[in-house]
Amino acid sequence: AQSVTQLGSHVSVSEGALVLLRCNYSSSVPPYLFWYVQYPNQGLQLLLKYTTGATLVKGINGFEAEFKKSETSFHLTKPSAHMSDAAEYFCAVSEGNTPLVFGKGTRLSVIA
Amino acid sequence: DAGVIQSPRHEVTEMGQEVTLRCKPISGHNSLFWYRQTMMRGLELLIYFNNNVPIDDSGMPEDRFSAKMPNASFSTLKIQPSEPRDSAVYFCASRPNGNTEAFFGQGTRLTVV
Numbered sequence: 001a002q003s004v005t006q007l008g009s010h011v012s013v014s015e016g017a018l019v020l021l022r023c024n025y026s027s028s029v030p031p032y033l034f035w036y037v038q039y040p041n042q043g044l045q046l047l048l049k050y051t052t053g054a055t056l057v058k059g060i061n062g063f064e065a066e067f068k069k070s071e072t073s074f075h076l077t078k079p080s081a082h083m084s085d086a087a088e089y090f091c092a093v094s095e096g097n098t099p100l101v102f103g104k105g106t107r108l109s110v111i112a
Numbered sequence: 113d114a115g116v117i118q119s120p121r122h123e124v125t126e127m128g129q130e131v132t133l134r135c136k137p138i139s140g141h142n143s144l145f146w147y148r149q150t151m152m153r154g155l156e157l158l159i160y161f162n163n164n165v166p167i168d169d170s171g172m173p174e175d176r177f178s179a180k181m182p183n184a185s186f187s188t189l190k191i192q193p194s195e196p197r198d199s200a201v202y203f204c205a206s207r208p209n210g211n212t213e214a215f216f217g218q219g220t221r222l223t224v225v
Contacts, residue, residue, distance in 0.1 A: 032212045041221075099157050
């Protein structure tokens with residue numbers, strides 16, 4: 001069965017610092033991997049996704065993630081944090097047409 | 113496109129009452145998902161439909177929960193009778209055939225007192 005583990009329920013960074021949110025997955029077949037962002041009282045918005053091909057995926061708002069099969073990881077990074085990046089971030093996995101399975105989420109705080 | 117539309121956005125009800133949450137998926141999307149979000153359990157899949165047919169309802173917590181999709185443009189999630197532990201944010205999401213990511217609605221925040 002698919003599963004996702006997000007290390008760290010809360011990450012705090014200074015404005016301008018590197019953002020690194022960790023995600024490890026489990027899947028019995030080549031996975032599709034996703035990062036979503038949720039702002040307060042909002043739904044989930046797709047940041048980026050990996051399906052096939054290039055393992056470094058670029059998304060919206062300057063975020064990117066790298067699929068590492070050997071490490072079963074799909075960590076999310078951004079070189080320089082902005083105040084507007086403060087939100088909840090969810091990693092998810094699916095196996096083709098199956099529903100997305102989400103991690104517990106990581107709340108990102110950005111300190112001025 | 114207006115995106116996935118959920119109603120109501122907020123619902124406060126008394127324990128024992130029936131609650132109906134509504135969802136209008138994006139036109140042309142043939143898969144629809146209901147998720148529940150709580151602090152303790154995160155985002156849980158309750159049920160999903162493909163071409164209006166329920167495919168997997170193993171995530172529905174109890175018989176008090178039921179979901180229907182009478183046509184391609186409408187789905188409901190009903191809780192009868194509601195209990196305080198049902199308090200959560202309920203999300204509906206849809207996905208077009210052949211696509212991978214799901215598109216989420218704004219959610220319904222349910223409070224059962």
